[in-house]
Amino acid sequence: METTIPDDNQLTIEQAIAxxxxxxxxxxxxxxxxxxxxxxxxxxxxxxxxxxxxxxxDRTEAGGYPLRRNAARALGKLGDRRxxxxxxxxxxxxxxxxxxxxxxxxxxxxxxxxxxKLIELIKSPSSDSEYSDSIDLAHPFDAFLEALGSLGAVxxxxxxxxxxxxxxxxxxxxxxRAMYQLESDPQVASQYGDRLVAALYNNDLQLRRTVLxxxxxxxxxxxxxxxxxxxxxxxxxxxxxKGLLEKQIPLAIPPSLTDGAQRVMALMDDLL
Numbered sequence: 700m701e702t703t704i705p706d707d708n709q710l711t712i713e714q715a716i717a718x719x720x721x722x723x724x725x726x727x728x729x730x731x732x733x734x735x736x737x738x739x740x741x742x743x744x745x746x747x748x749x750x751x752x753x754x755x756x757d758r759t760e761a762g763g764y765p766l767r768r769n770a771a772r773a774l775g776k777l778g779d780r781r782x783x784x785x786x787x788x789x790x791x792x793x794x795x796x797x798x799x800x801x802x803x804x805x806x807x808x809x810x811x812x813x814x815x816k817l818i819e820l821i822k823s824p825s826s827d828s829e830y831s832d833s834i835d836l837a838h839p840f841d842a843f844l845e846a847l848g849s850l851g852a853v854x855x856x857x858x859x860x861x862x863x864x865x866x867x868x869x870x871x872x873x874x875x876r877a878m879y880q881l882e883s884d885p886q887v888a889s890q891y892g893d894r895l896v897a898a899l900y901n902n903d904l905q906l907r908r909t910v911l912x913x914x915x916x917x918x919x920x921x922x923x924x925x926x927x928x929x930x931x932x933x934x935x936x937x938x939x940x941k942g943l944l945e946k947q948i949p950l951a952i953p954p955s956l957t958d959g960a961q962r963v964m965a966l967m968d969d970l971l
Contacts, residue, residue, distance in 0.1 A: 712739050719747045724757045728766050735773025748774050749785045752797075764794045771797055775804025783810045790816055799839035806846035814852045817843050821858050840865070841873035845916070848877030856881055863894075869909050872898055876913040892919035899929040907931050915942025920959045927966040940967050 710718075710733055718730035731751055734744050751770035758764055771789055774782040782804070789801035790813075805813040821843050844862060847855045859881070862874035875891045882888040898910045899922075907929055914922045915938055926939045940963050947960035956964075 712741065712744075715739065716741075716743055716747065719744070719751065724766065727751070727754075728757060728769055731766055731769035731773050735769065735776045738776055740777045740779060745774070745777060745779045745781060748777075749782055752785045752789050762793065764792065764797055767792065767794065767797045768800050771800035771804055775800075775807035778808065780808055780810050783808060783812055787813050787816050790820060795839060799842045802839060802842035802846045806842075806849045809850065811850050811852070814847065814850055814855065817847050817850075818852070818855045818858055821847075821855070821862070840867075840870045844870070844873040844877045845913075848873075848880035849916075851881065853881050868898070868901070868903075868906055872906075872910055872913050876917055879917045879919065889919075889921060892917065892921055895919065896922045896925045899925050904931065908935055911935050911939040915939035918943050918946025920947065920963070923959075923963050923966055927970060933970045937967055937970055940970075 710730075715730045715733050718726040719734070721727055721730075731748060733739075734748065748770045751766050752774075754764060754766045754770075757766040767789065771786060774786060786801045786805050786808075789797055790805075792798055792801070802817065805817075820838065821840060840862065844859060847859065856878070859874050859877050862870055863878070865871050865874065872895060875894045879888050879891040879895075882891065892914075895910050895914050895917075896919075899907055899914075901907055901910070908931055911926060911929065911931060912935075914926060920943055923940065923943055926936055926943070929936065944960055944963045944967070947957050947963065951957045951960060
């Protein structure tokens with residue numbers, strides 16, 4: 700009997716695995732997405748997704764690799780560290796979005812094997828005196844920096860610091876996020892957190908959304924009220940505040956909650 704995970708198309712695990720080996724590129728791309736979306740962590744799926752990271756058949760006119768992108772994203776969600784080596788190799792792919800997805804998935808997998816490669820990739824940001832949209836597309840530096848922060852790569856601090864002045868704001872925010880995670884002195888770390896709080900008042904809604912995600916990821920309690928009051932969708936503010944709350948829960952002695960947790964929960968209630 701086939702195992703089914705409900706979705707709009709009633710695709711089964713067996714069908715998804717078969718589709719990932721199909722000659723129909725559309726079916727392969729969708730199957731890679733579907734396996735990640737429904738967290739189908741079975742050995743055959745992992746093996747096929749790793750193979751898909753080397754796919755040459757599915758390529759856009761602009762040179763991108765849609766199947767590789769979906770495979771890289773799925774492998775992070777599935778949590779199998781057998782994918783680490785192949786994902787590290789994907790950090791050299793010419794497709795920006797494959798590199799970005801690989802870094803994000805390596806961050807999810809939490810394996811520090813990738814740290815030397817990530818440091819190598821951030822050592823040579825563009826030195827051009829003029830910056831433009833084309834520079835923005837050179838490397839997903841924000842994904843590299845976020846991964847280094849989450850992986851506790853304190854050896855990368857000297858290479859991360861220059862990105863605090865990078866000409867692209869979201870990369871600056873990623874650097875501040877990483878430095879908050881890597882700084883051992885709480886007072887110094889809070890300076891990086893406050894830098895992100897200040898960014899919540901940016902005029903660009905998309906940048907405010909980015910900062911909400913960053914603050915939720917680091918769980919910076921000092922940002923609680925600013926998150927609740929920023930001009931953005933309540934759904935995103937709630938997700939960010941949830942990140943703060945999750946950092947407070949382990950600090951509590953059951954059945955009590957920390958003052959910080961109660962403060963965040965009150966703000967969340969006001970947004971509901």
